[in-house]
Amino acid sequence: MNAPSSRGVVWLGSPAFPDAAREALKDTRLRANLKRATSTIRDKRLAVASELDDWEALRDAAAAIKKCTARHLDHYLVELEASVTAAGGTVHWACDAAEANRIVTELVRATGESEVVKIKSMATQEIGLNEHLAEAGITAYETDLAELIVQLGDDRPSHILVPAIHRNRTEVRDLFAAEMGHWGQPAPEGLTDEPADLAEAARRHLREKFLTAKVAVSGANFAVADTGTVVVVESEGNGRMCLTLPDTLITVMGIEKVVPTWSDLEVFLQLLPRSSTGERMNPYTSTWTGTTEGDGPSAFHLVLLDNGRTDTLADTVGRQVLGCIRCSACLNVCPVFERTGGHAYGSVYPGPIGAVLTPQLIGVENAATLPFASTLCGACYDACPVKINIPEVLAHLRAEAVEAKNGHTAEALAMRAAGKVLDSPRLLAAAQKAASLGGRALARRGTIGRLPGPMHGWSDTRDTPAPPAESFRTWWRKNRENKEGEQS
Amino acid sequence: MSSRDAVLGRIRTALADVPSGEAPEDVPVPRAYLRSHLEPGQDPVALFAERVADYRATVTRTDRARLAAAVAAALTRRGARRLALPAGFPSELLPSGSWEWHPEPLNVPALNALDGTVTLAAAGIAVTGTIVLDAGPGQGRRALSLVPDYHLCIVRAEQIAPDVPDALARLDPTRPLTFISGPSATSDIELDRVEGVHGPRTLDVIIVGPTRLEHP
Ligand code: SF4
Numbered sequence: 001m002n003a004p005s006s007r008g009v010v011w012l013g014s015p016a017f018p019d020a021a022r023e024a025l026k027d028t029r030l031r032a033n034l035k036r037a038t039s040t041i042r043d044k045r046l047a048v049a050s051e052l053d054d055w056e057a058l059r060d061a062a063a064a065i066k067k068c069t070a071r072h073l074d075h076y077l078v079e080l081e082a083s084v085t086a087a088g089g090t091v092h093w094a095c096d097a098a099e100a101n102r103i104v105t106e107l108v109r110a111t112g113e114s115e116v117v118k119i120k121s122m123a124t125q126e127i128g129l130n131e132h133l134a135e136a137g138i139t140a141y142e143t144d145l146a147e148l149i150v151q152l153g154d155d156r157p158s159h160i161l162v163p164a165i166h167r168n169r170t171e172v173r174d175l176f177a178a179e180m181g182h183w184g185q186p187a188p189e190g191l192t193d194e195p196a197d198l199a200e201a202a203r204r205h206l207r208e209k210f211l212t213a214k215v216a217v218s219g220a221n222f223a224v225a226d227t228g229t230v231v232v233v234e235s236e237g238n239g240r241m242c243l244t245l246p247d248t249l250i251t252v253m254g255i256e257k258v259v260p261t262w263s264d265l266e267v268f269l270q271l272l273p274r275s276s277t278g279e280r281m282n283p284y285t286s287t288w289t290g291t292t293e294g295d296g297p298s299a300f301h302l303v304l305l306d307n308g309r310t311d312t313l314a315d316t317v318g319r320q321v322l323g324c325i326r327c328s329a330c331l332n333v334c335p336v337f338e339r340t341g342g343h344a345y346g347s348v349y350p351g352p353i354g355a356v357l358t359p360q361l362i363g364v365e366n367a368a369t370l371p372f373a374s375t376l377c378g379a380c381y382d383a384c385p386v387k388i389n390i391p392e393v394l395a396h397l398r399a400e401a402v403e404a405k406n407g408h409t410a411e412a413l414a415m416r417a418a419g420k421v422l423d424s425p426r427l428l429a430a431a432q433k434a435a436s437l438g439g440r441a442l443a444r445r446g447t448i449g450r451l452p453g454p455m456h457g458w459s460d461t462r463d464t465p466a467p468p469a470e471s472f473r474t475w476w477r478k479n480r481e482n483k484e485g486e487q488s
Numbered sequence: 489m490s491s492r493d494a495v496l497g498r499i500r501t502a503l504a505d506v507p508s509g510e511a512p513e514d515v516p517v518p519r520a521y522l523r524s525h526l527e528p529g530q531d532p533v534a535l536f537a538e539r540v541a542d543y544r545a546t547v548t549r550t551d552r553a554r555l556a557a558a559v560a561a562a563l564t565r566r567g568a569r570r571l572a573l574p575a576g577f578p579s580e581l582l583p584s585g586s587w588e589w590h591p592e593p594l595n596v597p598a599l600n601a602l603d604g605t606v607t608l609a610a611a612g613i614a615v616t617g618t619i620v621l622d623a624g625p626g627q628g629r630r631a632l633s634l635v636p637d638y639h640l641c642i643v644r645a646e647q648i649a650p651d652v653p654d655a656l657a658r659l660d661p662t663r664p665l666t667f668i669s670g671p672s673a674t675s676d677i678e679l680d681r682v683e684g685v686h687g688p689r690t691l692d693v694i695i696v697g698p699t700r701l702e703h704p
Binding site for chain 2: 144243
């Protein structure tokens with residue numbers, strides 16, 4: 001049915017992680033920016049998490065809710081579908097990126113509009129929705145400030161929470177001055193590089209879009225099965241604009257975002273803002289249930305996206321990754337992410353979560369170096385609000401990747417790929433093409449570049465000797481406590 | 489086969505290890521966390537005021553008798569003259585003076601031309617410093633507290649829940665809810681927090697309560 005080649009997730013032409021990391025490590029300015037940024041968020045997160053002396057109990061509850069949901073995902077999705085439908089929404093199911101893109105495109109076309117406003121959403125990045133809409137003649141305007149920076153710069157996001165973390169204020173100023181005029185309201189004359197002025201320029205640039213937009217596309221942080229309520233958590237108010245002002249709202253969410261009950265949100269709305277931006281609560285959280293007469297969109301569509309999630313669910317070790325609430329805490333504590341930045345992962349999901357999610361969504365044979373993009377120090381596990389044991393999943397995926405790479409299992413690997421593709425003639429053709437490239441590339445060439453990268457690559461790139469996993473963890477903690485603020 | 493059936497079928501295949509007799513309720517969810525992070529004896533209203541102010545919103549406490557005067561003082565301080573008036577807003581709370589009140593229904597361009605909005609609230613959350621609107625009487629539809637650049641929100645002391653769990657239990661999820669914790673903000677440029685991007689850049693909160701008044 002759905003196979004990796006129709007799933008998106010990774011960027012076309014990205015080098016394998018070791019090569020990308022080697023390049024990124026040469027960029028000392030990027031490293032300095034990242035170190036400053038990640039340590040700022042880390043400190044804020046620790047401060048607000050330690051305010052809650054039942055933090056561990058909240059994590060336990062969150063992990064258990066997510067586990068329960070995963071084990072009964074079919075039940076909760078059917079319940080969600082019924083609640084959303086009863087509340088006036090329409091539910092669509094998409095096996096893969098291509099199908100989700102097709103559904104959204106058709107929904108936009110049916111409105112007769114050629115522009116949509118968008119709220120930052122990992123799911124729509126994953127499926128490459130903007131590019132797909134552009135091919136269909138529909139312009140998607142990103143409205144989150146960081147996404148706007150990425151879009152105007154024809155760039156890629158490098159962090160889940162702050163996608164433009166790799167850009168400094170001067171670059172943003174230059175970009176706004178040069179590009180805003182091509183998309184709508186130009187930047188004011190004499191724009192400075194003060195963040196407040198840049199935010200003001202974004203406000204003015206996007207206001208006319210919000211006031212005239214008829215269609216909005218969003219993701220979802222949570223969707224509640226028993227009530228049909230969808231939740232979007234944000235800071236700037238662009239989300240509220242998109243969720244409230246247009247006539248039609250199209251929400252694309254991964255099937256793992258469902259939670260059983262309204263009261264389960266009491267756990268996640270405490271954990272997510274504190275883990276993500278390090279605030280007690282983010283500025284705005286919107287919840288809506290279907291449509292409301294006289295308030296907000298009159299048409300609401302919810303697109304439920306599989307795109308590799310059921311493959312992830314089938315792996316009893318890897319399944320826990322579906323509990324991720326995309327808070328980005330694991331990125332901010334990761335010694336590897338802090339050094340390489342997000343682009344090196346070659347995926348819309350960077351950092352530790354990316355290293356365990358990307359290979360599962362598209363098949364480990366298609367992202368074989370990513371499970372090695374880690375020191376197994378365990379900081380991500382400690383930080384994760386839903387207690388995903390990322391080191392455990394990494395070790396598990398490493399074993400799979402090695403198996404995928406070993407000569408004696410090439411046949412098994414081919415069979416595995418075949419199993420994925422044989423039920424689609426189009427994908428069978430793709431597999432035959434890939435096979436013709438020889439043992440070097442099992443999957444489609446060009447999608448993640450060289451396949452798979454050398455397995456020793458990461459250790460070659462690392463600029464400190466690799467201590468054993470357990471002692472590294474201790475070493476890292478000590479190192480962080482003692483040398484915070486020092487340039488690495 | 490529909491995509492719905494395909495996805496559900498794939499889920500069921502993926503979950504082959506889950507015993508067929510296991511019901512969702514059989515998966516234990518430990519709920520050892522606290523219902524509230526308020527210290528024993530701590531005043532939720534005082535904490536709410538402190539936490540809202542942490543977001544750089546301005547907080548005023550007053551009583552019912554002085555509420556209209558407090559509204560007038562806030563509007564004067566902000567220079568907000570042309571104001572959206574939500575349906576069901578109690579007219580006795582409107583201060584007398586030279587304010588222009590624009591009642592609902594208001595379309596988006598009309599809202600965009602106004603200086604601000606005065607609304608009631610559905611709930612408050614002390615520990616997180618959050619106000620919640622549910623589009624009920626006196627709150628207006630969601631666009632009202634979003635499009636104009638200034639939001640003055642009136643919360644009654646008894647509407648303030650100690651923490652997130654009790655607040656969610658008080659709210660009706662079938663209504664469109666907006667949780668507001670301070671003015672709109674971004675940290676997207678070098679993680680430098682800037683108040684005010686698309687939502688109201690100024691948020692004033694007035695707490696009306698019979699409870700202790702530090703500064704009458
Ligand atoms: S894996 Fe955990 S820490 Fe990382 S983004 Fe997901 S929820 Fe957050």
